[in-house]
Amino acid sequence: MRFGLRSFHSVTARLILGYSLLALASMAVLSLTIYFDITGSLSAESSVATRHLFARLDHTYRAQGGRALAATIDQLLQDGIDTDREIYLYAAPDHTLLAGNLTAYPAAVGMDRMQRALVQRNGQPSHALILATRYPDGAVLMVGWDLSNQTDMRRMLTQAMIAGSGVALLLSFLGAGIFRRLISAPIIAIRQTANQIGPGRLDRRLPPSRDEFAKLNDDINAMLDRIQSLVDGVRTVSNAVAHDLRTPLGRMRARLEAALQQPGDAKALAAAAGQTIADIDGLIQIFDKLLTIAQAETGAPRSQFIALDLNRLAHDLFEFYDLAAEDQGIALHLDPCPQAPVLGDRQLLMMAGINLLENALKYTPAGGAIHLETRLEETRAALIVSDNGPGIPPALFDAVRRPFIRLDPARQTPGNGLGLAIVSAMAQLHDGELRLEDNGPGLKASLLLPSA
DSSP: OOOOTGGGGSHHHHHHHHHHHHHHHHHHHHHHHHHHHHHHHHHHHHHHHHHHHHHHHHHHHHHHOHHHHHHHHHHHHHSOSSTTTEEEEEEOTTOOEEEESBSSOOTTOOSSSOEEEEEEETTEEEEEEEEEEEOTTSOEEEEEEEOHHHHHHHHHHHHHHHHHHHHHHHHHHHHHHHHHHHHHHHHHHHHHHHHHHTTTOTTOOOOOOSSTTHHHHHHHHHHHHHHHHHHHHHHHHHHHHHHHHHHHHHHHHHHHHHHHTOTTOHHHHHHHHHHHHHHHHHHHHHHHHHHHHHHHHHTGGGGGOEEEEHHHHHHHHHHHHHHHHHHTTOEEEEEOOSOOEEEEOHHHHHHHHHHHHHHHHHHSOTTOEEEEEEEEETTEEEEEEEEOSSOOOGGGTTGGGSTTOOSOTTOOSSOOSOHHHHHHHHHHHTTOEEEEEEOSSSEEEEEEEEBO
């Protein structure tokens, strides 16, 4: 595991550093808690034992005198109970040692208070907890508790804490390395995929995973799918626009060149100009439809949404196209439901309905029928246009929602492949969808919108 100065500017390195510091801090708090708990318990035990022994010997002296005190001290030093830790001294007023296991009188010890002192016990220096008193006759009683065991225990605890901190530090770095590898692996995969996508390989995707990065990978893959779909759509639109513009522009150029070759024929020139204007109007309509799709996909007109009734919209569409359908020998039927309230832009929804009906009228043969319906489906209201024309193969249902997708690859039939793309864009703008179904025969197109 290698760390350079620059690596600590990364999120992974900061997480590792924080993880290590947290582990060390936790170890330090735990170790100090154990240390002070044990040493505090030992200190309390020494203090209680010293006071207990002092009270016993003090009572013996006051009740029975010095000889009884000396005998009791000798007995305590020979009973085998804590004799390696108990300290006693009974001295005459001139500090002559009368009983006990101190080999020298500790002059530095004060009277009538618990204190720590360095004493000579059985000829060896020893740190002890001492409680001493001087009686009215000048005699001195000292009772203490050897602290060597506590000193050894503190030393052992300190060494254990240092060793434990070292092990904790080592494990922290080991765990940090594992953590860094686990965190870096999916990030590296994302970077590698991004580097492959940059030159144009839009088919690359992140591998699936089961950890916390799974949702991120899924979101990135979904975004890449959307980007690839948009890029493919742009390519398709670019090719279609080039074709649909090249043909009318070629016709206009040929027509104008022919008119220029007959400079004296005003009628021919006027006719050429009129036809050219008509072709230009057709191109303007294509760009208007593309602009409408773009505005709908960006959600720009949402501020114009109002409460609407799809039944009223269907009735207006029926009145507008009834005569046109009759002229083509097609029967147009209206079948509204009792209520179909929605929230939307009336002009845009009207445009969507117009495109559905014009698409049906274009492909329904004479003698056929078109049904215009409204329905409520759970939480959604539907505007449905169904016909008995040739229909669309189900495999192309998704494709025809994109601009300039036409069933006639040679592009010989009238139209520009924008009708269903406009309806799909309007549906998305209103948080709805365009559902296409096989009507057997014909096509059933449903504009589904959230009911208000």
